[in-house]
Amino acid sequence: MxxxxxxxxxxxxxxxxxxxxxxxxxxxxxxxxxxxxxxxxxxxxxxxxxDSPEAIKDEFYKSLINDFLLILEKNDFFDRSFDVLALFQSLNILAQRDIELYRHIAKMPSYASFWEEIKDISKSVVIESMSGAINVSKDELNMYAEFYSAGLISAYIKWLRNEVSLTETEVVNVLSTASYYGFQKLLPQK
CATH class of the missing domain: 1.10.10.60 (Homeodomain-like)
Structure with missing residues (x-):
């Protein structure tokens, strides 16, 4: 109706x-x-x-999470192995609706639960896409996925806050390299 x-x-x-x-x-x-x-x-x-201003925030969270999932789905994010570029692009599609607002809420501790939810979505995708591809225990995979997702979202928030002077593409390249090689890529080769 x-x-x-x-x-x-x-x-x-x-x-x-x-x-x-x-x-x-x-x-x-x-x-x-x-x-x-x-x-x-x-x-x-x-x-x-x-009922309260918090009810507006809760409605906003639910709407954003649903929109984010739809954007990820539209970009076939769930149908392939975890892709840092696709995650950043999906976050940016969402944030570009009102980048000033997202930059502001990235700075506000009261919105940490929103970013935690985004991290948890990313983590579940990592677990789902990697569970058949690698031979580790469920707990080990969970820890890898937590580390990976928390780092990616934290880096995205730093980028949103303008705490780094890298472009979106540069951030994606750094995170992709770090995801696959860790610090090994930065160390001098023997």
Whole structure:
């Protein structure tokens, strides 16, 4: 059943207000009053649609995770062995919708659970794609996948935060090389 356009418009205004406050504000604490004022609604109208500002964030997380999975699927990410370039490209397709917002939330500790969820998705893909290809115990594979995925997502966050002066392609090349060779590639050959 289609949602009433007024409801859709109000919820959109609330979400846009919430995210504009995030971009303007360094604090992770956002009040209902701030959102209502920015959305040009009263508090009562806010509470007709959301229980709290955290409910907006939860809805945002769920939407992003679903969108990310769809992007990965569209890029046939799940049908091939783990590909650093495909992961970065998928993350960038998602982030380019509002790169300023993603750069900002990459800097906010209150959004760590979002990045943890992205890491867990990457980790499950690594485990799935490698489980038949290598002969290690389930626990060992789990540790390799955790190390690999955590490093990739951490590097992506550093790139999003502009903490490195490398291009997307350069970051992908470094991470691809590090994934396959570790530090061995950087050490002088004997």
């Amino acid at each position: 289609a949602q009433d356009r007024r409801i859709t418009k109000t919820k959109t205004a609330i979400r846009e207000a919430f995210f504009s406050i995030i971009k303007d504000n360094k604090s992770s604490k956002i009040t209902v009053t701030e959102i209502a004022n920015r959305a040009n609604i009263d508090r009562k109208t806010f509470y007709l649609h959301y």
